[in-house]
Amino acid sequence: MSPPLARMMDFDLSDEQREVRRTVRALAEQQILPEVERLEQQQAYPTELIPKLAELGLLGAMIPEQYGGSFTDVVSYGVICEEIARIDWVLASVISVGNSLAASSILAHGSDAQKERFLPGIAAGTCLASACLTEPGGGTDLGNMQTTAEKVDGGYRLSGTKVFISHAAHADLFFVVATLDRALKHRGVTAFLLDPKQTDGIAINEIPMRTLKRDNLAEVVFEEAFVPAEAVLGEEGKGFPILGSALDVGRFSVAARCVGQSQRAIDLCIPYAQERKAFDQPIARFQLIQQKITDMIMRTEQARQLVYRLGRMKDAGVPRASMEASMAKLAGSQAAVQNALDGIQIFGAFGLSEEYEIGRLLLEAKALELGEGTSELHTKLIAEYALGLRKQ
Ligand SMILES: Cc1cc2nc3c(=O)[nH]c(=O)nc-3n(C[C@H](O)[C@H](O)[C@H](O)COP(=O)(O)OP(=O)(O)OC[C@H]3O[C@@H](n4cnc5c(N)ncnc54)[C@H](O)[C@@H]3O)c2cc1C
Incomplete structure (x- = not known):
């Protein structure tokens, strides 16, 4: 990049934030960029590159040290997202779904057990996250959710379909929203955290896309999938x-x-x-x-x-x-x-x-x-x- 452009984009960052940019850009240009075109041709998910993000602390950028993360400040997290996205959409999505949707929600609303269970793995790259929000009937009007959570002994049974879910086939953590009662609209919505690999009744079907084929966007079907009461994030109806x-x-x-x-x-x-x-x-x-x-x-x-x-x-x-x-x-x-x-x-x-x-x-x-x-x-x-x- 030419010097005037570099000056413009870094003028208002601290020395530490500038260093974050330099380090992440070096990783992105030297180790990720040479692989992106190959992954694109092979339509392959970037599994082997994920440990490189973890080594630099990028997967735990919003997670405090106490849980194995590397959080310093939100602007630095933005710089990380910016620099990885400059080179690879899919890896930037891994960072952003894990940190923003999953980790931030767990930190703000999770129980101690949920924090201990999921946050260190997200930061280490051993627990990839997916956010299951959008439904076939629409992603914009989330209050009109059709996926239901039926209360049963010891927990809930989730039924319904989510679509366009990034990383679903690779995920170890689903952040899912479902409603306890459709008639309540947004007041019935409840958030759940679950491990799809250890939950029966979940089918993951890849959606053929015109772009980002290597992201393996998927339809996720919950067929009376049982989740225990501890899977609720926050409180019932507060999703x-x-x-x-x-x-x-x-x-x-x-x-x-x-x-x-x-x-x-x-x-x-x-x-x-x-x-x-x-x-x-x-x-x-x-x-x-x-x-x-x-x-x-x-x-x-x-x-x-x-x-x-x-x-x-x-x-x-x-x-x-x-x-x-x-x-x-x-x-x-x-x-x-x-x-x-x-x-x-x-x-x-x-x-x-x-x-x-x-x-x-x-x-x-x-x-x-x-x-x-x-x-x-x-x-x-x-x-x-x-x-x-x-x-x-
Ligand atoms: C690459 C990719 C990755 C994705 N990853 C995920 C993921 O990981 N998890 C997940 O849950 N979802 C994911 N999505 C889905 C995404 O969040 C939805 O596509 C988005 O929320 C829009 O929903 P929709 O596609 O159902 O469009 P709709 O809600 O059906 O909207 C259709 C059109 O109507 C417009 N519209 C709707 N309501 C209004 C209104 N009130 N006023 C004016 N216009 C309106 C919309 O702007 C849009 O142009 C992903 C999508 C893509 C493309």
């Missing part, structure tokens, strides 16, 4: 607020991942525009190409500032920053999608060839725009918070 705070941290990490992908598009386009010639000169000389580079940098930097500000709010102890999380996620995902589009345009037809990475970024960016709240949802949420129609 919706737990989900809300989990998504708050989740959206922070997804927004940081979007910034990483947006930055990657810039980093790929600048040298290409300097080298590729048309009309006897580098295309970088054409104002219409320069306009795209400027727009790519501007939207990335704007999104990055929203992400770091959100991280700082969390580091300052602000308990919920849902409006700011929506702002960061909306700006980040729109930047990632538009940068991929502009990037493909700069590359011309090579942008669509398998030889170059830029084309792959587009559908991956679209996946970021859909996950953890679509752009439409965040647009609606921001206005509702601003208009006083919704509370943080």
Whole structure:
């Protein structure tokens, strides 16, 4: 990356946070990048790369040392998500689902036994997490959940179907939400923690996708799967607020991942525009190409500032920053999608060839725009918070 860009993105980080970026970027570029294209061709899950993330403490970035984690501050966690996502969508998702959705929820709402059972494994990479939220009938309207938890002797029986679940076939921990009574809508929602490998009545079926085939996105079917009473996270009927705070941290990490992908598009386009010639000169000389580079940098930097500000709010102890999380996620995902589009345009037809990475970024960016709240949802949420129609 050119020095002015490096200065821009690091200006407001501490020395320690800058060091985090340097270390994670070195891992990502030297050890992960050379493997990504092969994994992409083979449609293979990056199992062998996960221990490398654990060695550097990246899988426990939001987990305190007491439970085997490496937590320092939320901004550093954002920088980690940004740098890994700049190189690999799937590994960034492993980090973000484990830390944001699973570990943060367990730390905030889990029993001591749940913390001891799951957190050290998440940090060590021996307990991969999946969040089972979206259902075939819709992911945006989570209050209208159809998966039920029927109370039985000693626990619950879960029945229903979840779709588009990342890491499901590889997971040792499912963070699942189900309702005790559909008529109660969001007030019936309860969160559960379970090990799918030790629970009968769960079928995991891969969903054929046009992108991210190596993520093995799956449908997860619960067929009266029994979970003991201790599997409840927090309290019965309190799953919706737990989900809300989990998504708050989740959206922070997804927004940081979007910034990483947006930055990657810039980093790929600048040298290409300097080298590729048309009309006897580098295309970088054409104002219409320069306009795209400027727009790519501007939207990335704007999104990055929203992400770091959100991280700082969390580091300052602000308990919920849902409006700011929506702002960061909306700006980040729109930047990632538009940068991929502009990037493909700069590359011309090579942008669509398998030889170059830029084309792959587009559908991956679209996946970021859909996950953890679509752009439409965040647009609606921001206005509702601003208009006083919704509370943080
Ligand atoms: C790569 C990938 C990984 C994923 N991983 C996971 C995972 O690990 N766990 C998990 O649970 N889910 C996961 N998802 C699912 C994701 O969270 C959902 O796709 C998302 O929540 C949207 O839900 P939906 O696809 O059912 O769209 P729908 O909810 O059906 O929405 C369809 C369209 O309607 C719009 N819409 C809905 N409501 C409104 C409204 N009120 N106002 C305006 N527009 C509206 C939406 O924005 C969207 O454009 C993943 C998705 C992808 C693509």
